[in-house]
Amino acid sequence: MSMINVEHLSKNYGHSRGIEDISFSVKTGEIIGLIGPNGAGKSTLIRLLLSFIYPDSGEAQIDGIDCLREAKRIKEIVGYVPSEINFYEDMTVAELLRYSARFYKKDCGQRAAELAQLLELDLTKKMTALSYGNKKKVAIVQALQHQPKVLILDEPTGGLDPLMQNNFFALLEQEKEKGTTILFSSHILSEVQKVCDRIAIIREGKLLKFERIDALQESHFKQIELEFFDQPDSFNIPNSSNHQIVGNHVTFLFSGNINDLIDSLHHEAIKDISILDPSLDDVFLHYYERAEAK
Template sequence: MNVIEINNLTKTYGKARGITDISFNVEEGEIFGFIGPNGAGKSTTIRTLLSLIYPTSGSAKIFGKDCVQFGPEIKKQIGYLPSEVFYYDNMKVMDLLKYSASFYKKDCTKRIKELAEIMDLDLTKKIDDLSLGNKKKVGIVQGLLHEPKLIILDEPTSGLDPLMQQKFFDLLEKENKKGATILFSSHILSEVQRLCNRVAIIKEGKIVTVEKISTLKENNYKKIKVVTKTPVDKDYFNLEGVTKLEVKGVTVSFLFRGNINIVLKKISDIEIANLWIEEPDLEEIFLHYYEKEA
C-alpha cells in the first residue's frame, strides 16, 4: 500500500521555477529519502503535498485521499517538521506543546515528557530563551507528540549537534518500527544513506531518478585499488568501463562500471600484495547523476 502517491505534480510561480511533473510513491512503513541541493524544489513539493500551497496541476494523495480535498482530515495523522520553525516567543515550551496537542483532541502529556527526555529539552523555558537547536527540538517533539502514522521531515537536523542528531535518528527508527511511514527530505546525503531504503533525487524542480539506495550503489562505479608485487604496464587495466586510471609505482587505482568479474579476472592473472574494492557513497552517486543530467 502506498501512503503517499504523487502524480505529475506541478507548481509554478509565474516566471520563477517551482516544480514540474513530480511523480513518486512512498510505501507504508518505509523511510523514504528526498534529496537535492537547496533550491531544488524539495520544500515546494512537501508544502504542496500538505496543501499548504495548492498545485498548478497534477495530484497528490495521502492514505489514498486527495491532499487538497481531504486536507484537514489527513493532517490529523501527519507529523510535520518544516525546515524552519517559528513560534510565539513568550510561551513556555510545555504550554506550546499542549496547545499543539489540543488540535488532536487527545492528552499527549506523557508522550511530550517522554520525547522531551529523549531530546534533552527543557519544557519550562520560554521559546524566546531557546537556541536554534533547542527550537528545532521543540519542532521535533511537536511533530511526533500525537504518534502520527506519517512523519514528514524537511531538513530536520539543521541546528542539532552530532550527539542530538544521533538521538533523533534513533528516535525515528523506533517510530518506524512502531509502524510510522517517514518522508525524509535533506541535502545532507549521509543522513539519507543512514536512514533510507529508497530515495528520489530532485534537480531544478524535476525528479532525476527514484531508486533503492542499494540499486544506486550496485549500478554505479566501484572504486578499485590494487597494490602489485611488481610494476604493471598502465595499459594492462585499460578495459571498457575503466575511468580515472592512475598508476604510481606498484599502486594502481581506477573507477570501474560494468561486470566486476572482468576486472577480477585481470587481477587474478597478476601477483598482488593488496586489493581494495569500495562501494561509492551516496554523495558520489548524487554528483554522478547531477553531472550526467548536466
C-alpha cells in the same frame, strides 16, 4: 499498501524553480530520503503534500486522502518539521506543546514528556530563551506528540549537535518499527544513508532516480582508484564519471563491464588498482553529472 502516492505533480513559479512531473509512491512504514542541493525542489514538493501551496497539475494522496481536497484531514494524520522554525516567543515549551495538541483533540501530554526527555528538552523554558537547536527539538516533539501515521521532515537535524542527532535517528527507527511512514528531506547524504530505505534524487525540480540505497550502491557501479607510476597527461575511460586526479592518483566511478575497464587500462603504466563499492555521495554525483550532460 502505499501510504504516500504522488502522480505527475508539477508546480511552476515562473523564473523560480518548482517541480516538474514528479511521480512516486511510498509504502507504509518506509523511510524515504528526499535528497538534492538547496533549491532543487524538495521543499516545494513537501509544501504541495501539506497543501501549503497548490500544484499546476498532478495529484497527491496520503493514506488514500486527497492532499488538496481534504487538507484538514491530512494535517490530522501528518507530523511536520519545517526547515525554518518560528514559534510564539512568549510561551513556555510546555504551553506551546499543549496549545498544539488542542488541534488534534487528544491528550498528548505523556508522549510529549517522553519525547522531551529523549531529546533533553526543558519544558519550563520560554521559547524566546531557546537556541535554534532547542527550537528544532520543540518542532520535533510537536510533530510527533500526536503519534501521526506520516512524518514529513524538512532538513530536521539543523541545529542539533552530533549526540542529539544520534538520538533523533534512533527515534526515527522506533517510529518506523511502529509503522510510521517517514519522508526525510536533506542535502546531507550521510544522514539519509543512516536511516532511509529508499532515496529520491531531485535535481532542478525533476526526479532523477527513486531507488533503494543498497541497490544504488551495489548495482552497476564501482569506485575505481588507480595509482600510476607517473602523473597521467590525460584520462578518458568509457562509462566513467566523477573523475578526480591528484598527482599520480586517479579515482572515478565506473558503471560498465569490469572486463572492458581492464581492456581499456592494459596499455597504461599502472602501479596499483583498487575496486570498491561506491559511497552514496559518489552515486549521487554520478546522477547529477549525467543529468548535466543531457
